[in-house]
Amino acid sequence: AQSVTQPDIHITVSEGASLELRCNYSYGATPYLFWYVQSPGQGLQLLLKYFSGDTLVQGIKGFEAEFKRSQSSFNLRKPSVHWSDAAEYFCAVGPPGTYKYIFGTGTRLKVLA
Amino acid sequence: KAGVTQTPRYLIKTRGQQVTLSCSPISGHRSVSWYQQTPGQGLQFLFEYFSETQRNKGNFPGRFSGRQFSNSRSEMNVSTLELGDSALYLCASSLGQDTDTQYFGPGTRLTVL
Numbered sequence: 001a002q003s004v005t006q007p008d009i010h011i012t013v014s015e016g017a018s019l020e021l022r023c024n025y026s027y028g029a030t031p032y033l034f035w036y037v038q039s040p041g042q043g044l045q046l047l048l049k050y051f052s053g054d055t056l057v058q059g060i061k062g063f064e065a066e067f068k069r070s071q072s073s074f075n076l077r078k079p080s081v082h083w084s085d086a087a088e089y090f091c092a093v094g095p096p097g098t099y100k101y102i103f104g105t106g107t108r109l110k111v112l113a
Numbered sequence: 114k115a116g117v118t119q120t121p122r123y124l125i126k127t128r129g130q131q132v133t134l135s136c137s138p139i140s141g142h143r144s145v146s147w148y149q150q151t152p153g154q155g156l157q158f159l160f161e162y163f164s165e166t167q168r169n170k171g172n173f174p175g176r177f178s179g180r181q182f183s184n185s186r187s188e189m190n191v192s193t194l195e196l197g198d199s200a201l202y203l204c205a206s207s208l209g210q211d212t213d214t215q216y217f218g219p220g221t222r223l224t225v226l
Contacts (some may be wrong), residue, residue, distance in 0.1 A: 042215070043117070043203055043217030051212055090156065097211050099146045100169045103156035 006104035007066030117218035138206030145187040
């Protein structure tokens with residue numbers, strides 16, 4: 001069955017520290033991969049996406065993600081976290097050709113001043 | 114350019130009633146997708162409309178239906194509401210190609226009493 005796993009429900013980091021959010025997926029072929037961020041009371045905002053090609057993807061707000069086919073992972077990273085990054089982060093996979101995305105359960109990020 | 118708008122933002126209904134939610138996509142976007150977000154099930158794809166036709170459908174009962182108008186605005190209807198339908202309903206719009214970014218609205222918070 002197709003699924004997305006975000007093993008960390010909550011993560012707390014200090015401002016200025018580095019961040020890595022984990023995402024593993026189960027899918028028959030290589031899907032499209034996404035990271036979204038959701039702030040309280042807001043919809044989702046796309047941080048970055050991977051379709052093919054270079055496995056290191058740069059996104060907005062200084063985020064990057066690396067696709068590792070052998071590990072079925074698409075982890076999100078940021079070298080230095082800002083207080084404004086506190087939010088919930090969702091990893092998603094999408095079958096090429098549709099918007100029928102499968103989302104992970106999310107990781108809530110807390111940033112300590 | 115105005116973003117995706119959803120109306121109403123909040124809604125309270127009782128069991129057995131029906132409800133209609135509205136989504137206005139970004140100007141020029143022809144695809145509208147709907148998602149349900151709950152604490153227990155997370156984000157789940159409901160359906161996608163493109164040029165007034167349902168192009169993809171998730172695994173929801175027939176009580177959940179939608180439509181899209183010629184101006185790309187979309188409505189989602191839930192009949193015979195159940196307590197479990199309480200959720201944040203998000204819509205997202207895009208130009209329509211699977212590699213196009215989906216832009217999410219702020220959502221409609223539906224509470225069923």
